[in-house]
Amino acid sequence: MRAGVLVVVASCGYRPGSFHSSLQPFTGERATIGCVDVSIDRRRDLPNGDVVVSFAFGNRCDHPTLVDLAAAVVRGRVDHPIASGDTRLASSAIAEERGWTELVAVDPRNEIVALRLDGRAVGTETIAYEGDDVATHEVCVDAASIVHAEPAMWSCFPGAERQP
Amino acid sequence: VTARVLLAVAIAVAPGTASADEPSTLLPCRRAGVVGRDGCAFGVWGSNLREPYLFVDFGVTLRHFSSGPASPTAIARFGGPMISSSSVAGGGGDHTGGLDGAFDFDERVGVGFAHGLYIAFDLELGNFAWRRGDSSRDVVLAASGAAGLRIALGPIALSAEIAGGVIDSTYAQTPSFLTLPLVEARGRGELWVSPWITLGVMAGTSILRRDEWLLGGYVGFHTHAYAGDR
Numbered sequence: 001m002r003a004g005v006l007v008v009v010a011s012c013g014y015r016p017g018s019f020h021s022s023l024q025p026f027t028g029e030r031a032t033i034g035c036v037d038v039s040i041d042r043r044r045d046l047p048n049g050d051v052v053v054s055f056a057f058g059n060r061c062d063h064p065t066l067v068d069l070a071a072a073v074v075r076g077r078v079d080h081p082i083a084s085g086d087t088r089l090a091s092s093a094i095a096e097e098r099g100w101t102e103l104v105a106v107d108p109r110n111e112i113v114a115l116r117l118d119g120r121a122v123g124t125e126t127i128a129y130e131g132d133d134v135a136t137h138e139v140c141v142d143a144a145s146i147v148h149a150e151p152a153m154w155s156c157f158p159g160a161e162r163q164p
Numbered sequence: 165v166t167a168r169v170l171l172a173v174a175i176a177v178a179p180g181t182a183s184a185d186e187p188s189t190l191l192p193c194r195r196a197g198v199v200g201r202d203g204c205a206f207g208v209w210g211s212n213l214r215e216p217y218l219f220v221d222f223g224v225t226l227r228h229f230s231s232g233p234a235s236p237t238a239i240a241r242f243g244g245p246m247i248s249s250s251s252v253a254g255g256g257g258d259h260t261g262g263l264d265g266a267f268d269f270d271e272r273v274g275v276g277f278a279h280g281l282y283i284a285f286d287l288e289l290g291n292f293a294w295r296r297g298d299s300s301r302d303v304v305l306a307a308s309g310a311a312g313l314r315i316a317l318g319p320i321a322l323s324a325e326i327a328g329g330v331i332d333s334t335y336a337q338t339p340s341f342l343t344l345p346l347v348e349a350r351g352r353g354e355l356w357v358s359p360w361i362t363l364g365v366m367a368g369t370s371i372l373r374r375d376e377w378l379l380g381g382y383v384g385f386h387t388h389a390y391a392g393d394r
Binding site for chain 2: 012013046052062063064067069105106107108109111112113115116117118119120121122123124125126127128
């Protein structure tokens, strides 16, 4: 029955630029890249320090379009200086952007892949990124990266509390 | 008559409703859970495009038959199994009192392929509203497979198809089924009222029997937006 109701509710399709759907919320920073309207938000970090980012997107076009969350570029700036003995963090640091590290999605089942979003359809995902046990002070997400577009469109978020 | 039609629609829709109560992969992850946690799988929003394009139509079809239920012509042309003309009160093709037809409920399931090609399976159940008399058709069942080509014209999709199958009829005073082959040429026009829903009309004619035609209207549900035509 729920699916039937869902079909009726969803039948109107996503309206370009509305950042609104009765199926899901669009919260956070908004961006439009090609056929995709995307809103990106940071949620409370997981208890282990992993950063949690939610993506909500709608297809502005009538035809399917690419949404590649596996290609999303997410960077975090830690509020502790890199410890001299922490080779893991040091190796992943981006040299030219002091203090920023590229965060890797937590994907134990290797299921985060590029998919096509149907015309006028919406979708949402919430993905955890490895926090390396270091409190991540600030997180930036390149919205353009999820549709393989350039130049980068950074959405940045301040530090978030950890979930208990 | 209306109640019977509504009852038929309810019965026809029931299987889909029942299956929808099962855990559905179409539903987004509850409370926006994190992928890989909370039982949340990735990519529900893209699952429909990983599957073949399907469509389901629900509608009504008005059929007009060219001759009586067991006319000598029909028997001579198509043979058995069918009832004899003498077993049908008022039969024998003598339908001068009105049109011989049926008003059916139609369920249709189809699969789309590249370049607008599609195949579909139709199931019709009637007769819900027609002249009620000894010689009128009581129950009409039709099953057919169709292959066709669809083209998109803005908000409209037009298609042409060839269908083949069988059509069975019974009569008020005779429980036996009259079975006839069905080969029809049909044309369809559909208006997209949303990316996944169409309203359509259909007209067709029998290739086997003269003066036999059908008209229909339906609502269609599609698993790919605009049938993937845009």
